[in-house]
Amino acid sequence: MVRVGVHVSIAGGIAKAVDRAAEKGCDVFQIFSRSPRGWRFNDLSAEEAMSFTTKLKKSGIGPVFDHMPYLPNLASPDEDVYKQSVSTLTAELFRCGQLQIPFLVTHLGSHRGSGQEEGLKRFVGAISTAFSETENSVELLLENTAGTKNSMGGSFEDIAAIIDSLDTERVGVCLDTCHLFGAGYELRTMEGLGTTLDEFETLIGLDRLKLVHLNDSKGELGSALDRHEHIGLGRIGEDGFRTILRNETIKSTPMVLETPIDSRRDDLGNLKVARELASS
Ligand code: ZN
Numbered sequence: 001m002v003r004v005g006v007h008v009s010i011a012g013g014i015a016k017a018v019d020r021a022a023e024k025g026c027d028v029f030q031i032f033s034r035s036p037r038g039w040r041f042n043d044l045s046a047e048e049a050m051s052f053t054t055k056l057k058k059s060g061i062g063p064v065f066d067h068m069p070y071l072p073n074l075a076s077p078d079e080d081v082y083k084q085s086v087s088t089l090t091a092e093l094f095r096c097g098q099l100q101i102p103f104l105v106t107h108l109g110s111h112r113g114s115g116q117e118e119g120l121k122r123f124v125g126a127i128s129t130a131f132s133e134t135e136n137s138v139e140l141l142l143e144n145t146a147g148t149k150n151s152m153g154g155s156f157e158d159i160a161a162i163i164d165s166l167d168t169e170r171v172g173v174c175l176d177t178c179h180l181f182g183a184g185y186e187l188r189t190m191e192g193l194g195t196t197l198d199e200f201e202t203l204i205g206l207d208r209l210k211l212v213h214l215n216d217s218k219g220e221l222g223s224a225l226d227r228h229e230h231i232g233l234g235r236i237g238e239d240g241f242r243t244i245l246r247n248e249t250i251k252s253t254p255m256v257l258e259t260p261i262d263s264r265r266d267d268l269g270n271l272k273v274a275r276e277l278a279s280s
């Protein structure tokens with residue numbers, strides 16, 4: 001059986017996320033541990049953390065994945081933005097520890113024109129600093145991007161370079177199917193998907209793959225567009241997702257949907273389609 005879930009809201013208190021995940025029938029889920037907009041946030045109290053972990057244990061759902069907020073840019077050439085980004089990452093790793101969440105997903109950021117090499121140095125420095133300041137064993141998952149201008153992490157080579165320079169077991173990878181497709185990685189056919197995963201295995205190693213963000217794509221293959229679509233209704237399409245969801249590697253990896261909610265479909269609808277395609 002596949003382990004699949006969605007991104008759920010923490011509105012009304014972080015423990016409410018568990019209720020929402022249970023209502024939607026999630027096997028796993030993802031949250032922002034605080035508002036993803038803005039830099040400011042309140043520390044978690046011991047009571048809040050306890051009510052989350054207690055509820056989660058009772059629910060039998062897991063693992064849970066936390067996602068970094070939107071503003072931090074861990075590859076930023078701007079000193080102030082960079083410093084704030086590193087302290088946000090440190091705080092988020094700490095919060096995951098408090099909530100007993102084993103994985104934190106992060107984007108690789110944008111070098112803003114300073115170049116891929118400089119951006120990589122900044123990013124690696126950011127992670128080393130944050131890891132040295134948090135003593136827990138929370139694992140950081142690097143999410144691939146669609147390859148938009150100045151963005152880091154559009155290719156497996158980029159991600160491999162970072163993992164190689166960090167040399168730690170505390171980093172893994174989250175592969176987003178929409179971003180992969182936008183970056184030009186074929187996924188729709190057994191042959192194409194096989195080639196893509198072989199390349200991942202060669203450059204990074206499949207043992208690093210801890211999460212799949214399962215999203216269809218509004219953009220074409222190689223379009224560099226990061227626009228998510230309902231499962232099967234985008235350019236990857238229903239046949240593409242049937243191929244993806246029958247792949248043994250993907251099937252054995254937790255999956256989180258970050259699909260839209262609109263008049264065509266909601267989270268329940270996308271979860272149903274994903275499970276049907278996995279078992280058809
Ligand atoms: Zn993400």
Ligand code: MN
Nearest residue numbers: 143176213258
């Ligand atoms: Mn994603």
Ligand code: MN
Nearest residue numbers: 179226227228
């Ligand atoms: Mn995206």
